[in-house]
Amino acid sequence: MSKHHGVARPAEHTDADTPAGTDAEAARWALRLQRGLDARERAAFEAWLDEDAAHAEALSAMQDTARRLRALSGSRPAAARPARRAWLRRVGLPAAGAAGLAVVAGGGWLAWQGRDDGLGAPWRLATARGEIRPIALPDGSQLVLDTQTQVDVRYGQHGREITVHEGQGWLSVQADPARPLVVHAGGLRIAVVGTQFTVRHTRSGLDAGGVRVAVEAGRVRVRRAQPAWRELVGESGLRDVSLSVGQAYVLDASGRSGVVPAPAPGAIALWREGRLDFEDTPLAQALEEFGRYGVTGAVIKDPAIEAWRVGGSYSLRNLAGFLAALAQQLPLRVEQDATGVFEIRAL
Structure with missing residues (x-):
């Protein structure tokens, strides 16, 4: 069979690509609620609740389990805040179930409005096919987006965050120890203070389906994403991998990962040239x-x-x-x- 390159468009990723099961879905929604939902995600959340009354029950159980594990580990929940529970009435949860979830929400686990992490609303940046775009970020950092790249940027008083949905970019990060920059790409979390590096997460071409981080100057810390339930209870058996100049970290499409040699600093991100x-x-x-x-x-x-x-x-x-x-x-x-x-x- 012939293969015609440069014509077919990659399929969009959906939640259907992730492991199925009500419990797994409940864990993902619990984590999203903790981080905060935008309008599109909130609509999807309500649709998920409407599909089956068991969804709200599984979500309540997930939040209650997380609260209990937190208590056992000695950690204290965040200060209570009002929570909107209209969706409980919509799905007809029994009073006991609603009360149980209200306690969890009141303890800061479920925040309909999203948690206050000090970061602003996402700023969407994207390039068209064939476009390479340099961008000056508000803190003086420099970002160069490669072709067909889409990222969200969030800046706040206490942190900086970039999420790479597709494509690749080169970053020269302005040092600010009080506000480390965290980059999310596929299954990786990259933390930096002041450095230069590239991150790639594409559905086609080199390293298709995976993530690659290469350091040009300074150091970065890389960590693989963890299951939602681990993040909910603050437990992680994963360790950061520290990368320096001449090193790269690769997470391939099959899930294998590790440190590999990177090109010389002058040869990193040649697409910029x-x-x-x-x-x-x-x-x-x-x-x-x-x-x-x-x-x-x-x-x-x-x-x-x-x-x-x-x-x-x-x-x-x-x-x-x-x-x-x-x-x-x-x-x-x-x-x-x-x-x-x-x-x-x-x-």
Whole structure:
């Protein structure tokens, strides 16, 4: 089967991709409620409650269990605050169940309005296909977004936070020990004070489906995400991994992770200079990477050669130059048909 690169669009990620089960869903919603919901998430939460009365019961049980585990560990709940319980009446919870959840909510576990973490509303930044965009952040930090990248930025008096939903970026972070910057990308949490690094989380191209963090200057701390119930009770068996210059951390699509060598500082994020760097990269993946910047019109006619390895540094705007180099590196030929499509075949 032929593969046409640079045309197909990646599927959107949904909660259906995560493990199923009412308890797992309740844990996720409990954590989201603790962090705060935006209007879209609140609507989804209400729809989830309406699906089945068991959902509200599972949520109540999850919150009660978390409260008890907190108490056993000696931690104290946050100061009580009013909670909106209209949704309890909507789903018809028994009085006992409603009272039990009200105690948890009053203890600060469930906050309909969201917890006050000192950060402002998300500031959405995005780039179109083929666009590379430098951005000056409010604190003097510098952010460069690669093509097809979408991030949320939140700044406040006590912290700074960036969430990478898709794409990759380069960050030069202004040092502020009182307000460390935390970056969330896929299954990783990256904490920094003042440093330069890149983070990548894409659905196609290099490291597709995974996350890669590479340090250009200074140090960063990386931690894998943990199950929602662990975060709810403040328990974690995970440790931070400290990265310095010349090191990268990779979490691949299969869940394997570890520290690997990073390119030299001058060779990190060459896409900022309009170049793509490949080292022992599968041919199909290299073409997908070109496709992130524009329609390539390249078709691999022989599936057997998709895994063949390529290397070198190329202009991301010069696919023809890359294809010409392929014929010198590998036993294949590239031909352009009457419609302008490049067909790649083994010799």
